[in-house]
Amino acid sequence: MRLQALFLAVILFTSPLIWRVPNYWKANIMAAITFILLAWIAPTSVLLMLSVAFLQWLVWKYDFIKSGRIKVIVTVFLPLLPLLVYKWKFATGQWLIPLGLSYYAFRQIHVAFECYKAEMQKPALLSYFQYLLFLPVILIGPIHRMPDFQRSLRRMKWNASQYSDGLERILYGLVKIDFLGNFLFSTQLTQVARGVSSHALRLYLEVIAFTGNTYFQFAGFSDLAIGAGLVWGIRVMENFNAPFMATNMQDFWRRWHISLSSWCRDYVFQPLAALSRNRWIALISAMLVLALWHEISLRYIVWGTVQAVLILLTVYSRKKTPAVSGFINGHPVGRWIGRIWVFHLFAFSCIFIGSENIASLGTNFKHIFH
């Protein structure tokens, strides 16, 4: 939070400068500010980010790899390698993950894929750096897309209401993180839980507290990023769309951490579906990547598999029991039942990641159901 506060302060203080300079210079100045700040607080990270980007750019620019497939493999592997190494070393407690690595590595992979698909032109080095060095999203995402970023840059114009929307979003973010997340769910609800004598109810409340806090922290930080983006004049994609209003798990994953889930859809699910012609394999793989992005560990593998199974069951039930599915997704009462069901499904699936190991996982479930 301290870093995020520093980033926010820098963004707010430099925003008059951004709005003062001609459009052509805005992106360069934003990138320069980000670079200076990162070079100061996380030099390894910025070095890693720019080196990988530079190597990818060399591959695109000089075209020495003729095969499109090998080229995409190389340009995806370049950011993937440090990501995997650092995540692995982090999981074994040896290294710290460079600031923002999980996010910028995925952005770099996104660009590599889009270039391969020819959905975007191979970026000029400066444009690529401008995209990667965008301070509002460095710390905690979203994994915004380069064409959207460039379009937002092109459409940038001073708009007082957009600026105040940005400030408002920052305020919402702070309220979500500090009041709703930290105070209400993390502190107060946990205290209430501790006072409950029933093991099952205590654990249930703890699960609710954990899930609520996770959502408000994450959504709050996304609000900060989106608000800061608006203050600098760039519209960043929404990352959460009222996920607990979803009536089934498939819908939930379209609303929760959208930038990551859509990334997994575009760069894991779709290529694998195209390759294997089997959407189940593609779905399980996508959910596993989504899970392992958080942490390389057994508990996340289990969690990811559970999410995939829940989505599969949603799809399966829609086919097998269309009446029930229609009621849950269509009827006003059914929709609320669906929402409560989705919330609890997700909350209980989070026990997998809240548990240190399989033994404690078993104990946790035992406490709830006995």
Place this chain on the structure above:
Amino acid sequence: MLENVYSQNPDKTFLQTRQKAFTYGWLQQKIKQISGLFESLSIKSGDKIVLAVADEPEMSALFISALANGITVVIADPESKAPRAKSTISRTNPKYIIADKETLEHWQLPSSLPVLTFQKESVSGTGLLGKFLKKNKTESSSNDYLTALEKATPVSKFPATPAPDLIAYIIFTSGTTADSKGVSITQGNLAAHLATLKKVYGMNENSRLMNLLFLCHADGCIQGPVLAAYTGCTWHKPFKFAIEKIQEFLDYGYANNISHVFVVPAMLNMVLPFAENYEDSFQYPEFKALISVSAHLEPSLWDKFETVFKVPVSNVFGLTETVAGSLFCGPLTGTYRKYSVGKPVDCEIRIVNDQFEEIATGQTGELCLRGDHIMKNYWADPVLTDEAFAHGWFLSGDLASQDADGFVTIRGRKKNLIISGGINIQPEEVTECILRNPDISEACAVGMPDEVFGERLVAAVVLKPGSNLTGTEIIEECRQSLEEKKVPNRIFIVDSLPKGVSGKVQLNALRDQLLNLQPRNLVNTGDFEDDVLSIASESFQVPVTRLSIHDTSQTVAGWDSLAHLSFITSLEDHFKVRFNTAEVITMNSIRKATELIKVKHG
């Protein structure tokens, strides 16, 4: 006419390019400095200068400075070929020629002609390295424009308003080398029309107009820098319009609160396929008008564009001879009726039959115009001038009808003129060029209907017996002596041309004959590369022997944004595939096209 320039706040932007803002202060200083240069070269009010400078800031400053001093500008296309340039110069006898270095090298004018060469300060290489290695201009010959300008003492006061009957500029319209017409517009014509344009478009000092059309055409120059200077507003010219810039074009207007966007129908046609997610491009409070100029706006295009972008498209009818417009269908209240050219503003019209008798409402006749903005004459050509006027009315050569409410609709053309993508082409000029080949016995250039460009220039050719000349070879020859936009898109080798009793080629019959000729049937050999090369050869009009899989839009002469679209649609038709937006934008090499088709064909 230029009072708004002289009195403008020097900090206000006159011209906004992609990276740089040129202020009114810059323009004011330029006018004084260029006026000083004119003085030092003894170029006086009433003298003529030829301008062929591609650099937009410098060209607009030169043009406005000449206007301010009552000097007649002969506007020449920097791309025009040597014979045309020489003819223009010899017919106007200019006091000076100011043109780009490359253009002058190409024109190879006699050394006796007074010339100033424009050459931008050179930067070796591009990108950062190039900028570090920036070379100072070391060689500055005595006829270097920028050096002469630097040496000239700026005048202390802005020039007095020139007499209204002085000729402000001459533009030579398309035609054969001998009969191209020099449209002479006086200061009075121009001032009258600028006042009309300002009124019709509802412009003021806060307007921001974006006009990406060529400065060597009236619609680019007059409705760009000159209209901006007259109004005291800002002209935006961030880049040249090209197919890969369409999304940037739409975003630029939005981001910069452009109030008036000037386009030709071909641009609207090219923008439409890229509309997805850009539908709100004209939805901002500052936006006032999207103005289609230069060519007929097809009703279907008009409908589609207005539906998709939810913005009214204003349609202007005008000719080089009328400065820019005459009849306006919007944005002025009361003039808008879709599919028409609206109503005349600040001028009178008559629709007449061959006996010059006014015809009844709803009937079709020739549209005649009278007003302060109508040209003075065709330069040094009293015969042509006489033919163009009757009883004080200018004969537009366009067939039109007027409804009971006064709205005018264009029905066709009386004169033989092709308007392709907003560019006027006199077919005789093209025919004359083709006939120079000794293997050709007869030729006729005509405009064929085209969805994107309105009309597309093609030519029918009769070869002499025994000749094996191909269409591509003929096109290659045309490219040597005609500007790129006047090179036929396609040559049809036919046995004979349909003629009437007088022996004149019957254009309608010829068009029908050519429409019935099926496009050359490309044999699908299964080898995509050969077919893509054949289509590229046809689309870019380059012999297939000169093309290879390694060619890109940078290495093929005819691969411009217009030809690009034709390349794409031909590939789609031939291979029965559909390219998405990104593929269209990124397909900039033969290899990429081939690979994409291979992928699509699995």
